[in-house]
Amino acid sequence: MKEIKSDVVIIGAGPAGAVAGALLAKNGWSVSIVEREMFPRFSIGESLLAQCMESLENADMLEAVKSAGFQFKNGAAFEWDGARTSFDFREKFTPGHGTTFQVQRAKFDKILADEAERQGVKIYYRHSIVSADIAENGAELIAEHNGEELAFQSRFVLDASGFGRVLPRLLDLDRPSEFPVRESVFTHVEDNITDSNFDRDKILITVNPNERDIWYWLIPFADGRASVGVVGEKEKIAAWGQDPEQILKGAISAAPELAKTLYNAKFDTEIQRIRGYSSNVTKLAGPGFALLGNAGEFLDPVFSSGVTIAMKSAELAAECLHRQLSGESVDWDKEFSVPLKQGVEVFKTYVKAWYDGRFQDVIFYQTEQKEIKGMICSILAGYAWDKKNPFVAAAERRLNTLVEICSAG
Numbered sequence: 001m002k003e004i005k006s007d008v009v010i011i012g013a014g015p016a017g018a019v020a021g022a023l024l025a026k027n028g029w030s031v032s033i034v035e036r037e038m039f040p041r042f043s044i045g046e047s048l049l050a051q052c053m054e055s056l057e058n059a060d061m062l063e064a065v066k067s068a069g070f071q072f073k074n075g076a077a078f079e080w081d082g083a084r085t086s087f088d089f090r091e092k093f094t095p096g097h098g099t100t101f102q103v104q105r106a107k108f109d110k111i112l113a114d115e116a117e118r119q120g121v122k123i124y125y126r127h128s129i130v131s132a133d134i135a136e137n138g139a140e141l142i143a144e145h146n147g148e149e150l151a152f153q154s155r156f157v158l159d160a161s162g163f164g165r166v167l168p169r170l171l172d173l174d175r176p177s178e179f180p181v182r183e184s185v186f187t188h189v190e191d192n193i194t195d196s197n198f199d200r201d202k203i204l205i206t207v208n209p210n211e212r213d214i215w216y217w218l219i220p221f222a223d224g225r226a227s228v229g230v231v232g233e234k235e236k237i238a239a240w241g242q243d244p245e246q247i248l249k250g251a252i253s254a255a256p257e258l259a260k261t262l263y264n265a266k267f268d269t270e271i272q273r274i275r276g277y278s279s280n281v282t283k284l285a286g287p288g289f290a291l292l293g294n295a296g297e298f299l300d301p302v303f304s305s306g307v308t309i310a311m312k313s314a315e316l317a318a319e320c321l322h323r324q325l326s327g328e329s330v331d332w333d334k335e336f337s338v339p340l341k342q343g344v345e346v347f348k349t350y351v352k353a354w355y356d357g358r359f360q361d362v363i364f365y366q367t368e369q370k371e372i373k374g375m376i377c378s379i380l381a382g383y384a385w386d387k388k389n390p391f392v393a394a395a396e397r398r399l400n401t402l403v404e405i406c407s408a409g
């Protein structure tokens with residue numbers, strides 16, 4: 001069997017894998033990324049958060065992304081039964097980037113992967129990892145390519161395989177998510193939006209007027225097209241039918257404001273569905289490996305936090321791994337899992353509060369208090385690791401106090 005040796009093997013060339021690979025290559029380590037598909041390939045997860053611009057900058061990828069002509073994004077707008085509100089990321093409490101992009105992931109992920117290659121990473125496309133033998137002193141992964149097997153040997157493995165969840169499956173690390181099984185049905189449309197009140201620079205999140213735990217995204221792209229999708233518990237989604245087109249169109253017509261916005265939209269692309277995407281693991285790292293992005297925990301799409309968490313995990317892991325490969329001893333739990341989970345737990349607090357209605361009450365409350373709005377805005381912009389923000393440092397307590405103020409006011 002052919003053997004390929006490198007310091008680090010990364011499974012998956014999505015945002016987590018590409019960023020981790022580039023950061024390690026920058027530090028002089030040899031990195032092989034083993035990717036099942038050929039790029040460009042479709043992926044869901046198109047609205048970025050401002051925080052992930054920092055990761056792109058650190059991985060020397062920001063200029064390439066900026067020059068690709070993606071739709072500029074400066075915030076998030078929310079609509080619920082006629083009530084409208086919006087957050088401009090530039091008014092956030094936390095210092096740092098205040099704008100980002102809405103991206104067709106096929107093109108975006110290809111740019112990131114090309115940038116990683118430019119920095120010295122070797123990507124093996126159409127290679128699918130099928131088995132793993134990992135120990136503290138080294139690992140061997142077997143990949144399948146055109147019916148043949150190849151052995152990838154390395155000192156450490158980063159699993160960035162997203163929903164493929166390669167190591168959680170092979171090493172039996174899967175743990176059920178705390179969230180119920182939700183489903184999403186989505187597509188790309190030629191949006192033909194003429195409403196002058198519609199702000200293409202923001203993602204629009206619409207809450208279903210009757211069921212507050214059902215919501216829709218509308219993510220405009222730069223080319224007159226948009227991504228549109230609905231999310232809800234699978235039983236509620238099934239109430240619109242079985243066929244994806246019937247579900248998506250039925251769901252949109254149940255949200256009159258969104259239906260009005262999309263009145264002239266041309267549904268010209270296959271409608272897709274994904275179910276049961278929330279997932280968790282028993283641990284994020286072990287001897288010889290760490291899990292990045294969706295291969296670790298995936299919460300929920302509502303705050304568009306997936307790519308941001310994926311890149312943050314890549315940065316934390318690349319830093320730990322650089323030190324370990326240089327001969328330092330690294331406590332992966334203390335230096336990788338705990339700091340990563342700190343931000344993930346903040347998002348989790350707000351995701352739970354979104355679905356039980358508390359955070360929706362806060363979002364739709366018209367506060368004049370700029371400072372508080374700025375702190376909430378920081379969370380929505382992805383700055384969930386900024387402990388100077390009281391809504392990060394004491395998320396649940398601060399949120400509940402704010403909920404009380406909103407219901408009194």
Ligand code: FAD
Pocket residue numbers: 011012013014015016017034035036037043044045046047048049127128129130160161162163164165166184229274277292293294295298300301303304305306307308310
């Ligand atoms: P991925 O981007 O999934 O990359 C994983 C790669 O691993 C893939 O290229 C895959 O081909 C490869 N792979 C898989 N198995 C193998 C194998 N066996 N061998 C080799 N390679 C393999 N996030 C946002 O930031 N914004 C959003 O607006 C957003 N919307 C979403 C909407 C929905 C409905 C869902 C479900 C998620 C959404 N997300 C969003 C989340 C986002 O899709 C993910 O968090 C993000 O893509 C994770 O990046 P990643 O690098 O971890 O994995």
